[in-house]
Amino acid sequence: MARQATKKRQTTEAHGEKRNEILRHCAILFDKVGYHKASMQMLADEVGLGKPTLYHYFPSKHAILYAIHEAHMSVLLDGVADKDPAANPFDRLRSGCIDILRQIAEHPGYVRAFMDHYEDLEGKMRNEIRAQRKEYFERIRGIIVLGIENKQFRDCDPDITTYGFLGMCNWAYKWYPPLAKKRSPEEVADALCGPFFEGLRLTKQ
Amino acid sequence: MARQATKKRQTTEAHGEKRNEILRHCAILFDKVGYHKASMQMLADEVGLGKPTLYHYFPSKHAILYAIHEAHMSVLLDGVADKDPAANPFDRLRSGCIDILRQIAEHPGYVRAFMDHYEDLEGKMRNEIRAQRKEYFERIRGIIVLGIENKQFRDCDPDITTYGFLGMCNWAYKWYPPLAKKRSPEEVADALCGPFFEGLRLTKQ
DNA sequence: GTTACAACCGACCGGGCGGTCGAGTTGCCA
DNA sequence: TGGCAACTCGACCGCCCGGTCGGTTGTAAC
Helix, strand or coil, X not given: CHHXXXXXXXXXXXXXXXXXXXXXXXXXXXXXXXXCCCCHHHHHHHHCCCHHHHHHHCCCXXXXXXXHHHHHHHHHHHHCCCCXXXXXXXXXXXXXXXXXXXXXXXXXXXXXXXXXXXXXXXXXXXXXXXXXHHHHHHHHHHHHHHHHHCCCECCCCHHHHHHHHHHHHHHHHHCCHHHCCCCCHHHHHHHHHHHHHHCCECCCC | CHHHHHHHHHHHHHHHHHHHHHHHHHHHHHHHHCCXXXXXXXXXXXXCCCHHHHHHHXXXXXXHHHHHXXXXXXHHHHHCCCCCCCCCHHHHHHHHHHXXXXXXXXXXXXXXXXXXXHHHCCHHHHHHHHHHHHHHXXXXXXXXXXXXXXXXXXXXXXXXHHHHHHHHHHHHHHCCHHHCCCCCHHHHHHHHHHHHHHCCECCCC
16 A cells, blocks of 8 residues: 555656646747647647647646646745745835746746636636636735735725736736846846835935 | 729728727627637627628738737827827826726727737738837837936836836736726726835835 | 629638547556 | 556547638619
8 A cells, every 4th residue: 555655656756747847848839839829739749749648648738728827826826925924015025026027037938828828728727727816916915905004005005006016027028038138037126116116206305 | 083082982981980890899709708719700790790701801810900909009109199298207107007098998808909919910910010019118118218317207227117117007908897897097097106106115204 | 774893691611720549668566 | 477557659530710712782883
């Protein structure tokens, strides 16, 4: 029994490894030609496998898309896990921004699929991801609400401010990838958060 | 000859009218089911035409997508046309934000197609739209640069600040449509621009 | 009444897609 | 050494999509 469990775990791990490798290749192709224009045959070629073998690892094309969504969301959710809710809310927001930018720099394909093809998910997969997105939104919103309560943030609409902040960060998937070699996520996050935190208006001194 | 010209112009106008009507229907369907899942047959049914008739008005599915891009960009470009370059840059930015939000409220289908399916455009159409996007970006960037030069804006990275601002506004296509009945573009623009202009940080008084 | 042309469409087509089948091959454990 | 399960794939399938063909109708000009 213990043996069996061990064996089972081993093969499962190898399976998981391979899935991740496949995912990386798929993300590259998705980023290059787009999700819809990448056929399962092209995907299989890219990974160096036969098409049926690809289906051995993923039951459908949607499942690949779902796995990419999962991978991306889990990174972001880890990043905002409530490790230190007492920390400076500016730092927490900035850190969330960096997470997003780093993810864009390191896995542009994941992010693009995530941003542009959430609507292609269906049924259970869609619900699952929707829940995770909601959870993530609430975390960020929570930081902002806390900031307002502590009189560190100005009194603003928490929902719309959260949307605005996330929009500002997420939108980077459209322009940051080609710059990622030159400018680090930290650097860009500062340039992005600067106006948002301190205001675009130059207060006379 | 004059007659012919008149006749020609009339039919062309009618043609253009019909194209716009078709476009409106298509945008609704694109918004409902997505660009790729909307087949030409479904589109034709939605408009109440036969499929070949649809091809009488648009030479291809891509051409419909292009026309939607065109329509959206021309509204935005009109909005930032240099009518009053001396105006308060905060007001000009706010006005740009309102344009985007109004467009989202009134034509969610156009905006969604514009945001998610720019990459589906090819060749000449893509170049055309890319040029318009660039032009628009430069306009907004110009406002920000001017604001910095006039010491009205804090000294920040113009490119990244422009990306941030546009990201904040554009992202609204993901959340604003269901709220559009309750909250006007002006109202939402203020909630969005407030932190961005004045800063999230509450300065002690 | 004839010409001309925009508007319209039922029926069709070729192709490529996501997905499957059946037939191996490998590698591990008893 | 046998047996079994994971792994591999060439060939195939049915569907449905974007797009086309060949034609009819409505109407305005002369």
